Each structure stands twice: as structure tokens, then as C-alpha cells.
Amino acid sequence: MTTTPLATPAETCCSAGSARPWPTASARRIRRGLSERSPSLHHHLANVASLAQAVSRKHGLPEVDVEWIRIAAELHDVGKMAIPDTILNKPGPLSNDEWAVMKRHTVIGERIIRSSRSVASMAPAARLVRSSHERYDGTGYPDGLCAGEIDVGASIIAVCDAYDAMRSDRVYHKARSHEDAIAELRRCAGTQFDPAVVELFCSTIERDDRTQNPTPTGGKQ
Numbered sequence: 320m321t322t323t324p325l326a327t328p329a330e331t332c333c334s335a336g337s338a339r340p341w342p343t344a345s346a347r348r349i350r351r352g353l354s355e356r357s358p359s360l361h362h363h364l365a366n367v368a369s370l371a372q373a374v375s376r377k378h379g380l381p382e383v384d385v386e387w388i389r390i391a392a393e394l395h396d397v398g399k400m401a402i403p404d405t406i407l408n409k410p411g412p413l414s415n416d417e418w419a420v421m422k423r424h425t426v427i428g429e430r431i432i433r434s435s436r437s438v439a440s441m442a443p444a445a446r447l448v449r450s451s452h453e454r455y456d457g458t459g460y461p462d463g464l465c466a467g468e469i470d471v472g473a474s475i476i477a478v479c480d481a482y483d484a485m486r487s488d489r490v491y492h493k494a495r496s497h498e499d500a501i502a503e504l505r506r507c508a509g510t511q512f513d514p515a516v517v518e519l520f521c522s523t524i525e526r527d528d529r530t531q532n533p534t535p536t537g538g539k540q
């Protein structure tokens with residue numbers, strides 16, 4: 320598993336003397352815009368952020384990296400604000416042309432995050448969002464990175480994203496059980512997902528009772 324540092328000392332997210340990391344306000348502003356566009360997407364981002372934070376901590380990453388991963392997870396689908404509803408909420412499979420549009424959301428998200436403050440300040444989160452749909456076998460997007468080329472934070476977000484999508488009702492599928500979702504993650508370990516990250520996720524999220532906090536039905540997330 321890669322342990323690429325996510326922030327240089329100059330980019331660390333905790334301002335001196337502050338209990339809250341400084342990018343949180345920027346992230347919250349962006350997420351507020353997203354919640355107007357899609358309440359279900361907003362809910363999904365909150366779920367993925369809390370899963371990614373737990374998994375990153377379990378991995379033993381420095382707290383500054385945990386915080387960048389949480390922020391990036393909270394924003395990983397922000398580029399979907401620019402994707403038409405006809406694609407996001409399409410009940411059936413996407414055509415090749417529609418997929419090409421959909422795949423632009425990671426790069427658009429990176430651009431939105433970088434433009435939200437100075438490039439340096441949000442750069443670690445923007446980089447993770449860009450890579451959140453890369454695949455372990457190199458067939459992901461936008462850069463076709465594989466295995467050790469993918470930042471561990473992006474690999475964690477990818478697994479948490481897939482898990483939350485499977486556990487929630489979508490226009491194109493019903494929510495699956497925790498056990499089914501875990502089995503699917505393990506089935507895709509080594510192709511779509513980093514196997515070490517999948518096992519880390521499984522050991523971190525041993526149970527998940529969605530009946531306490533159901534996610535509204537959403538589109539393609």
C-alpha cells in the first residue's frame with residue numbers, strides 16, 4: 320500500500336491555535352452548494368467522509384493526512400454539479416457518450432476545489448478527488464493510474480464510495496446488505512480496488528446499521 324504524504328508542512332491543514340482545520344470552512348461552502356443541487360448526494364458525501372476518516376485512522380496515517388482524506392471524501396463528487404440530471408438520474412445503464420460526460424466529474428471536481436482557495440491551500444484534497452475513480456488494475460480514470468501509483472487516500476475514498484453506493488437505494492438499484500456489499504468489495508479486490516485497502520475497510524467497518532440513518536434515494540454516485 321502506498322503511503323504517499325498528502326501534505327507538505329506548508330500545506331498542513333491545522334492552523335496554529337485553532338481546534339478546527341482551516342479548509343473545513345471552504346469544504347462546507349462547497350458542500351452547501353452541492354446540497355442545493357442534490358440532497359441525496361450531500362448525504363452520500365457525509366457518509367463517505369465519515370467512513371474514509373475511520374479507515375484512514377485505522378491505517379495509522381498522520382492526523383493531518385486523515386483530515387485531508389476526510390475533506391476530499393466530503394468533496395469527491397462535487398464535480399457532479401456539472402453533470403446533467405438526465406445522466407445522473409438515468410435508471411438504466413449509460414451509453415458510451417453519457418459515460419464520457421460522467422467521467423469528467425473527477426477533473427471538474429478537482430478544478431472546483433482548486434478554485435475555492437489558493438491552489439496550494441486545497442491542493443491535497445483536489446489531487447485526491449481527481450484520483451478517486453482510479454482502479455487498482457489501471458483501467459480507471461482520468462489518468463489510468465494503477466496499484467502503487469494511486470495515493471492511498473484516493474484508494475480509501477474509492478472503497479468507501481463503492482460501499483456507501485451499494486448500501487443505499489439508487490435509481491438503478493436497491494440497497495444491498497452490509498454482508499453483500501463486503502462480499503462485492505472483496506470480489507473486486509485486486510481489480511477495481513487495492514486489496515490491502517479492502518481488508519483494512521472490512522476490519523474497520525464490522526457492522527453498519529443503516530436503519531438508524533437511511534440515505535435518501537439518489538442517482539449515480
Ligand SMILES: [Fe+2]
Binds near residue numbers: 363395396480540
Ligand atoms: Fe461517490
